[in-house]
Amino acid sequence: MSLKIFIPLDSASVALGADDVATAIAKAADMRGIDITLIRTGSRGLYWLEPMVEIATDNGRIAYGPVTPDDVDALFDAGFITGGEHPLSLGKTEEIPFLKKQTRLTFARCGIIDPLSPEDYRAHDGWAGLEKALKLDPADIVQQVTDSGLRGRGGAGFPTGIKWKTVADAPADQKYIVCNADEGDSGTFADRMIMEGEPFVLIEGMIIAGIATGATKGYVYTRSEYPDAIRIMTEAIDIARAHKVLGPDVLGSGKAFDIEVRMGAGAYVCGEETSLLNSLEGKRGVVRAKPPLPAHEGFLGKPTVVNNVISLCSVPVILDKGADFYRDFGMGRSRGTIPIQIAGNVKYGGLFETAFGLTLGEIVDDIAGGTATGKPVRAVQVGGPLGAYFPRDLFDTPFDYEAFAKRDGLIGHAGIVVFDDSVDMMKQARFAMEFCAIESCGKCTPCRIGSVRGTEVVDKIARGEDPERQIALLTDLCQTMKFGSLCALGGFTPYPVMSALTHFPNDFKPHALDIAAE
Amino acid sequence: MSLSQTVEEISTRVTAICDDLAGLEGPLLPILHEVQETWGFIPEGALQTIAKKLNLSRAEVHGVASFYHDFRHNAPGRHVIKICRAEACQAMGGDAIANQAQRKLGIGWSETTPDQSVTLEPVYCLGLCACAPAAMVDGKLVARLDNDRLDRMIKEVRS
Numbered sequence: 001m002s003l004k005i006f007i008p009l010d011s012a013s014v015a016l017g018a019d020d021v022a023t024a025i026a027k028a029a030d031m032r033g034i035d036i037t038l039i040r041t042g043s044r045g046l047y048w049l050e051p052m053v054e055i056a057t058d059n060g061r062i063a064y065g066p067v068t069p070d071d072v073d074a075l076f077d078a079g080f081i082t083g084g085e086h087p088l089s090l091g092k093t094e095e096i097p098f099l100k101k102q103t104r105l106t107f108a109r110c111g112i113i114d115p116l117s118p119e120d121y122r123a124h125d126g127w128a129g130l131e132k133a134l135k136l137d138p139a140d141i142v143q144q145v146t147d148s149g150l151r152g153r154g155g156a157g158f159p160t161g162i163k164w165k166t167v168a169d170a171p172a173d174q175k176y177i178v179c180n181a182d183e184g185d186s187g188t189f190a191d192r193m194i195m196e197g198e199p200f201v202l203i204e205g206m207i208i209a210g211i212a213t214g215a216t217k218g219y220v221y222t223r224s225e226y227p228d229a230i231r232i233m234t235e236a237i238d239i240a241r242a243h244k245v246l247g248p249d250v251l252g253s254g255k256a257f258d259i260e261v262r263m264g265a266g267a268y269v270c271g272e273e274t275s276l277l278n279s280l281e282g283k284r285g286v287v288r289a290k291p292p293l294p295a296h297e298g299f300l301g302k303p304t305v306v307n308n309v310i311s312l313c314s315v316p317v318i319l320d321k322g323a324d325f326y327r328d329f330g331m332g333r334s335r336g337t338i339p340i341q342i343a344g345n346v347k348y349g350g351l352f353e354t355a356f357g358l359t360l361g362e363i364v365d366d367i368a369g370g371t372a373t374g375k376p377v378r379a380v381q382v383g384g385p386l387g388a389y390f391p392r393d394l395f396d397t398p399f400d401y402e403a404f405a406k407r408d409g410l411i412g413h414a415g416i417v418v419f420d421d422s423v424d425m426m427k428q429a430r431f432a433m434e435f436c437a438i439e440s441c442g443k444c445t446p447c448r449i450g451s452v453r454g455t456e457v458v459d460k461i462a463r464g465e466d467p468e469r470q471i472a473l474l475t476d477l478c479q480t481m482k483f484g485s486l487c488a489l490g491g492f493t494p495y496p497v498m499s500a501l502t503h504f505p506n507d508f509k510p511h512a513l514d515i516a517a518e
Numbered sequence: 519m520s521l522s523q524t525v526e527e528i529s530t531r532v533t534a535i536c537d538d539l540a541g542l543e544g545p546l547l548p549i550l551h552e553v554q555e556t557w558g559f560i561p562e563g564a565l566q567t568i569a570k571k572l573n574l575s576r577a578e579v580h581g582v583a584s585f586y587h588d589f590r591h592n593a594p595g596r597h598v599i600k601i602c603r604a605e606a607c608q609a610m611g612g613d614a615i616a617n618q619a620q621r622k623l624g625i626g627w628s629e630t631t632p633d634q635s636v637t638l639e640p641v642y643c644l645g646l647c648a649c650a651p652a653a654m655v656d657g658k659l660v661a662r663l664d665n666d667r668l669d670r671m672i673k674e675v676r677s
């Protein structure tokens with residue numbers, strides 16, 4: 001029987017050389033007359049070990065990594081195809097501590113299956129949630145999602161079931177499910193990983209959302225920085241259509257649902273749901289005032305569910321295993337699991353799905369293993385460019401929506417970016433303002449002008465022009481932005497700025513800022 | 519290539535693109551992407567044709583094209599290097615890499631070298647934040663970028 005060898009096709013794994021490793025393995029096997037089947041999977045999310053190669057053995061999968069093409073001959077010599085020992089041996093994949101400690105509900109199949117094989121997907125409990133949903137009354141689907149306690153994973157943490165109910169209750173001839181796959185936050189890649197590694201679960205989640213709310217058309221709005229995710233999602237949709245999972249008669253239920261992928265055009269603000277809808281309609285990505293809510297008047301004025309990729313991908317397991325099963329994970333009002341994305345200057349970077357409740361310190365010190373540079377951790381930005389910087393003093397904060405809010409922070413899309421002690425926090429504050437200035441949609445003055453002013457004020461502190469007064473000005477400016485902005489781009493930029501200023505005041509002294517020329 | 523395109527040629531090709539995509543709900547972004555895919559930027563002459571096909575004013579189409587960072591208004595170099603400037607890459611020395619790229623190429627952001635070989639663009643996150651710093655060269659992703667790798671990359675595209 002042909003030997004099965006698994007190598008990721010995930011874009012980060014490929015950027016680390018996975019394609020070259022696959023070619024080298026195929027060539028070496030051919031030279032040695034060994035019959036192998038190479039299966040390209042998503043990534044397990046252990047990026048310091050990528051490209052990670054797995055072998056199917058009677059004892060389960062055995063992993064090796066990080067593999068370079070130069071290692072391949074030695075791996076064959078060591079008999080890795082039967083699990084032989086080699087310096088790159090990692091043992092059984094499932095036993096690698098970083099994986100073993102996780103609770104993979106949403107990412108259950110990512111890195112295991114061929115992303116574009118519907119047979120593989122079904123063999124790993126795929127479509128089970130949808131099949132159960134098709135037997136339920138739509139209102140009961142909504143109830144299950146509500147009971148599960150699932151909150152939006154895009155950042156705002158709004159209860160998904162309540163959003164669905166609003167759309168379900170809105171009378172209209174046409175409704176839409178829009179999947180927000182714009183994932184613009186630095187330090188996040190969960191949406192990308194699941195779209196590349198397990199695209200059918202997103203399709204399944206969107207169909208369930210459609211059936212629950214009476215929507216028959218779905219859009220996946222993905223950023224242009226993710227060409228591989230776009231290609232894989234598009235292929236998966238075609239395959240799902242060919243298998244009659246999508247189309248006029250979803251799995252023979254008589255219900256219709258179809259999906260189209262759309263590509264953004266490099267605007268961070270288009271991750272904001274109303275800006276996204278304008279963009280999808282072919283307009284400038286300017287934020288809309290609410291009300292009306294997208295649930296009442298969304299895409300083309302029709303009732304629209306806008307949900308993040310991970311929110312939608314969490315729905316199939318909820319329908320399959322039940323609301324209680326999901327709700328039993330987590331803490332407080334943060335129920336279920338959250339894929340934490342560990343990024344920046346860390347020893348063990350990657351995706352760690354776990355129940356809510358780990359402390360920031362456990363994540364940074366134990367799971368991420370501290371910094372890659374080996375220097376002390378100084379600051380951790382949680383929740384993307386609009387999230388606060390946390391000093392070590394606040395590492396006891398548990399990963400939970402309310403706990404982070406209480407500490408003037410947010411978990412956002414659950415990306416954490418770790419910095420070592422070489423970080424200049426005044427420079428990070430300046431960057432937050434600069435980013436807001438670059439990405440502002442221009443609708444409100446505090447955001448559009450305030451952010452530009454913010455960078456100028458920081459530059460003045462750096463140059464030593466009356467720094468005390470400038471710091472007061474910066475604080476004032478943040479207040480104005482926080483309370484005078486229509487959306488969270490202008491409204492939350494004060495989080496990184498003020499947290500830098502509050503927790504690292506000594507960095508806000510005159511000194512040269514090492515900044516890349518504009 | 520683009521410079522030798524006549525107004526009529528652009529109009530004919532853009533008309534075909536519009537005919538192909540006008541049936542979509544909200545067709546303007548897909549059309550602009552296709553136009554940029556064809557020429558590497560949005561030629562001035564394309565705006566009027568798109569406007570006519572979609573029943574919009576030229577100003578509206580221009581307003582949309584100019585809102586998004588992706589859409590270029592001038593022809594790029596033969597190669598495009600995008601370097602991530604966002605936080606996770608900063609944490610791994612991304613700023614130094616960005617500075618080095620500017621110095622080596624002798625250009626700033628969104629500029630093209632005088633020999634038309636390379637355009638350098640900033641990008642804010644490529645989803646490679648766990649293996650930073652990251653870049654994209656002609657659509658191909660590069661992770662754990664360091665100075666040596668950058669030098670080799672620049673040499674390759676300029677040869």
Ligand SMILES: Cc1cc2nc3c(=O)[nH]c(=O)nc-3n(C[C@H](O)[C@H](O)[C@H](O)COP(=O)(O)O)c2cc1C
Pocket residue numbers: 151152153154155156157158160180181182183184185268269270271272273274306307308309311312487488489
């Ligand atoms: C500036 C800005 C950028 C945002 N970017 C994203 C994004 O990339 N992905 C996302 O899902 N939500 C993003 N959001 C949040 C969305 O507005 C919205 O809350 C979310 O898509 C709702 O889906 P959920 O309830 O499933 O989280 C962003 C919000 C703002 C203000």
Ligand code: SF4
Pocket residue numbers: 269287439440441442443444445447448485486487488489490491
């Ligand atoms: S806060 Fe900024 S991005 Fe948000 S609506 Fe106002 S101007 Fe636009």
Ligand code: FES
Pocket residue numbers: 186187188602603604605606607608642643644645646647650651652
């Ligand atoms: S921040 Fe550079 S790839 Fe995400």
